[in-house]
Amino acid sequence: MFFEESGRFYIRIEERFESSHFLYKYFPDGSDEPIHGHSWKVELYLSGKKISARTGSVLIF
Numbered sequence: 001m002f003f004e005e006s007g008r009f010y011i012r013i014e015e016r017f018e019s020s021h022f023l024y025k026y027f028p029d030g031s032d033e034p035i036h037g038h039s040w041k042v043e044l045y046l047s048g049k050k051i052s053a054r055t056g057s058v059l060i061f
Contacts, residue, residue: 009051013044 001012017040023033051057 008047008049011044011046014041016041 001010004010018037019040020035020037022035025031026033
């Protein structure tokens with residue numbers, strides 16, 4: 001998503017992904033925790049005052 005508000009430009013990126021893992025020798029008897037998965041959502045927000053005329057990118061410095 002890309003938008004302008006009050007003279008600033010904003011970019012929002014959202015991604016979702018899945019991952020799995022297990023914990024090696026996690027329990028006191030030395031056994032492993034079983035493999036299991038997680039679902040993740042990552043959101044990134046950036047803003048800047050200018051847009052590069054050459055690339056159309058928001059400049060954040």
